[in-house]
Amino acid sequence: MPPLIGITCTSVHDPRTDTPWQGIKAAYVNAVRMAKGTPILIPLLDDKANLETIWERLDGLLLPGGGDISPEFYGKEVETELMAVDPLRDQVELWMARRALSDDMPLLAICRGMQVLNVAAGGTLYQDIASEIPIARKHNCSPPEHKSDCLAHVVQLQIDSLLAHAIRGGDTSYPPPTLHVNSRHHQALKEIGEGLVAVARSPDGIIEAVESPIHRFILGVQWHPEDLLQHDHTMRHLFENLVQAAAEKGSKR
């Protein structure tokens, strides 16, 4: 049986019926399916009992992109204009990220997901790159101004990292490549959470990926690999590695 990969939902407002919805961008679902995992959406629930029931059935977790995490969760005041803050989603995803760390659940954390992973591990964020790091280049290259697969900057991977290994598809005979990535974030990792290591940076020093060396597969990337699969086959390896790790976990139940 293919491993079950949970993907957390985001809150959506349907203007047509003026009602709250929950859902997620189809590219995440398709990326997991393409990697031969079975995607399943996790609703934003405010009770731990139901989350626990869902958690017990998962083999892996994908934390997708989205709005800003409320700074209260990393012990800071609001210092800038924040984007689409959703405290319920923060609570659900922080709970899931902490459980992934404690249960060694395979986790691919994308964009906001990587920031959730960092905060769950006790790290902090720059609330706005442009105002806090003047030397940084533009990282919020978002639609409609930029297409979702617009290559905004390069990232340099750390040799011997889980990320470099994953990107190379397990072939270590050539050095880790410099990746060309999209970039749709205005926040970034500041203090790295306990147990995580930075394994990719953009030329201006912004942390673009973190991972945990002691877990089976816990990886966060600041870019959006789900939107680059058509152009860059190496991005598929990230989802394939998540699914492989989840299959190994599932088989040991």
Ligand code: MN
């Ligand atoms: Mn970036």
